[in-house]
Amino acid sequence: QVQLVESGGGLVQPGGSLRLSCAASGFTVSSYRMNWYRQAPGKERELVAAITTVGGTTTYADSVKGRFTISRDNANNTVYLQMNSLKLEDTAVYYCNVRWRLSNYWGQGTQVTVSS
Numbered sequence: 001q002v003q004l005v006e007s008g009g010g011l012v013q014p015g016g017s018l019r020l021s022c023a024a025s026g027f028t029v030s031s032y033r034m035n036w037y038r039q040a041p042g043k044e045r046e047l048v049a050a051i052t053t054v055g056g057t058t059t060y061a062d063s064v065k066g067r068f069t070i071s072r073d074n075a076n077n078t079v080y081l082q083m084n085s086l087k088l089e090d091t092a093v094y095y096c097n098v099r100w101r102l103s104n105y106w107g108q109g110t111q112v113t114v115s116s
Contacts, residue, residue, distance in 0.1 A: 002024075003105075004022055012086055016086050022107060029072055034070075048064055048068065081094065
């Protein structure tokens with residue numbers, strides 16, 4: 001049974017940092033492309049960052065390039081999203097996602113609020 005559990009969200013001031021975690025079970029994160037999405041109030045869910053299998057190539061939305069880093073800990077079967085230099089517009093619910101055997105799986109989401 002595939003399960004994704006996010007954690008690490010919270011309230012942070014502009015310019016601050018947070019690290020989100022996505023603990024996976026039921027599959028091996030190193031064998032699948034792993035994604036972080038976010039959804040702000042009134043907006044569509046958007047892809048923020050992804051990490052591929054072979055070589056661990058990473059991709060980022062233009063809005064977070066240079067500030068966010070996605071990484072993977074194979075030993076703990078966990079994916080991370082390090083978020084630095086946070087901006088007000090980064091406020092959203094952040095979701096971990098994997099496409100496993102032709103089905104999309106999502107975590108429950110973790111709220112990130114950037115506010116002064």
